[in-house]
Amino acid sequence: DAGVIQSPRHEVTEMGQEVTLRCKPISGHDYLFWYRQTMMRGLELLIYFNNNVPIDDSGMPEDRFSAKMPNASFSTLKIQPSEPRDSAVYFCASSPGQGLGETQYFGPGTRLLVL
Amino acid sequence: LAKTTQPISMDSYEGQEVNITCSHNNIATNDYITWYQQFPSQGPRFIIQGYKTKVTNEVASLFIPADRKSSTLSLPRVSLSDTAVYYCLVGDRMIKAAGNKLTFGGGTRVLVKP
Numbered sequence: 001d002a003g004v005i006q007s008p009r010h011e012v013t014e015m016g017q018e019v020t021l022r023c024k025p026i027s028g029h030d031y032l033f034w035y036r037q038t039m040m041r042g043l044e045l046l047i048y049f050n051n052n053v054p055i056d057d058s059g060m061p062e063d064r065f066s067a068k069m070p071n072a073s074f075s076t077l078k079i080q081p082s083e084p085r086d087s088a089v090y091f092c093a094s095s096p097g098q099g100l101g102e103t104q105y106f107g108p109g110t111r112l113l114v115l
Numbered sequence: 116l117a118k119t120t121q122p123i124s125m126d127s128y129e130g131q132e133v134n135i136t137c138s139h140n141n142i143a144t145n146d147y148i149t150w151y152q153q154f155p156s157q158g159p160r161f162i163i164q165g166y167k168t169k170v171t172n173e174v175a176s177l178f179i180p181a182d183r184k185s186s187t188l189s190l191p192r193v194s195l196s197d198t199a200v201y202y203c204l205v206g207d208r209m210i211k212a213a214g215n216k217l218t219f220g221g222g223t224r225v226l227v228k229p
Binding site: 004042043044091093103104106107108109 | 156157158159160161202219220221222
């Protein structure tokens with residue numbers, strides 16, 4: 001398996017533009033997680049899905065952020081409109097289980113810069 | 116999720132043992148202690164998890180005293196490739212029960228020198 005795949009790896013955009021980040025989880029994993037990492041706040045869980053259904057999205061910072069998982073092999077995280085403070089590395093991870101003890105497999109991340 | 120405190124950074128040399136201590140004074144009864152490793156430009160990678168006493172796997176050992184208010188990740192005989200950031204995470208094994216703000220914190224930056 002190729003592991004968790006994220007695209008794009010890097011994204012530079014201007015304030016106000018829509019940004020869509022994509023993730024393909026490991027086949028057979030029932031859980032998918034979206035994280036954001038910044039120097040100030042560390043690694044934060046934004047939202048996670050179980051069997052394509054959003055379970056907890058209270059980590060999403062505000063209404064400008066939305067995430068979908070239309071099928072078991074694909075998820076998107078959208079920011080509309082984007083702001084400079086959204087600049088961060090966004091990680092997608094998948095896991096066969098939901099516990100902290102269950103190994104989460106992280107993707108390489110998408111480095112987002114909003115100018 | 117219990118607050119954790121780790122040293123910001125540590126330096127070591129190849130072949131030495133590295134011990135990183137994480138303080139978690141407010142750990143709850145159902146909380147587990149999990150450690151992740153993150154290399155530059157990569158996502159975190161699960162290393163080890165424990166509840167009490169000692170846990171060992173092929174990568175590291177985790178020592179947890181009886182009061183569970185701290186834990187120590189031990190990396191035996193480190194190599195240059197062990198240079199990374201190490202995160203201590205304390206919480207319920209069920210993410211949903213742990214609360215919404217699952218935060219890894221700043222971690223400990225370990226630099227292994229030749």
